[in-house]
Amino acid sequence: MMKRLSVAIDGPAGAGKSTVARQVAKRLGLTYVDTGAMYRAITWKALRHRLDLTDESGVIHLARHTDLRLSTDQKGVGVWVDGEDVTEAIRTPEVTSNVSVIAGQGMVREVLVEKQREMAEQGGVVMDGRDIGTHVLPDADVKVFLTASIDERAQRRYQELMRRGYPVDLDRLKEEISQRDEKDKSREHSPLRPAKDAIHVDTTGLTIEEVIQAILDLCRTKVGGGE
Ligand code: CDP
Ligand code: CDP
Helix, strand or coil: CHHHCEEEEECCCCCCHHHHHHHHHHHHCCEEEEHHHHHHHHHHHHHHCCCCCCCHHHHHHHHHCCCEEEEEECCEEEEEECCEECCCHHHCHHHHHHHHHHHCCHHHHHHHHHHHHHHHHCCCEEEEECCHHHHHCCCCCEEEEEECCHHHHHHHHHHHHHHCCCCCCHHHHHHHHHHHHHHHHHCCCCCCCCCCCCEEEECCCCCHHHHHHHHHHHHHHHHHCCC
16 A cells, blocks of 8 residues: 555755655655756756757757656665766756756756656655645645755755765855755746645754654555544
């Protein structure tokens, strides 16, 4: 029964979506789909091809002709673009600072949303992003909107980037995260916002395990048929 469950996790950058979504999926035996990685992958490829990112028809052509694959194993999430492993390459500051331009384009979103729905069709999923509960999987069994204070999200990202060898300035990072959130919230196509039936979980001050348990409880309640 757990197999068919679909879980949508949305929220701003650094709220903990991918970390907890991956663990929830693992523990419930579901497939984890990182939709942010898909927007990043198209951004990476457009930058590699030195495309003008604001040229929508160029970007849409590129998105339609991209073999994009995601995988999850013990080591984490793997991302391949046209057979090339871009798992690390899509997390660079250059991709991060350009991804909202691509994510703001309605027709590019349509291409990726179609892929996301196909992935969800095949079985139970935990999918994270910005528009999963509102647009990609409006009938998801469990919808979670994860948040945390901007200070905490910036601090989490700061530590993560330092660990991965990208030294950054904390204040500048905070500013960049706020700006990206603002673009995600104010764009015309599928803006970041909670679905009406989403459960809000403020993760400020919570450990990763506490957040995972809160979401697992919501999933169990759903499967048990309770409120
Ligand atoms: O990991 P982080 O929260 O920084 O970002 P991400 O989940 O990898 O997503 C990167 C960007 O892709 C977001 O800032 C959005 O602009 C876009 N995105 C989106 O528009 N819709 C989604 N479902 C997922 C990501
Ligand atoms: O996917 P999203 O951008 O929402 O966040 P993430 O990449 O999963 O998490 C950002 C960082 O916060 C990771 O390094 C996590 O280890 C850390 N973190 C967390 O996710 N949740 C907490 N309750 C505390 C820390």
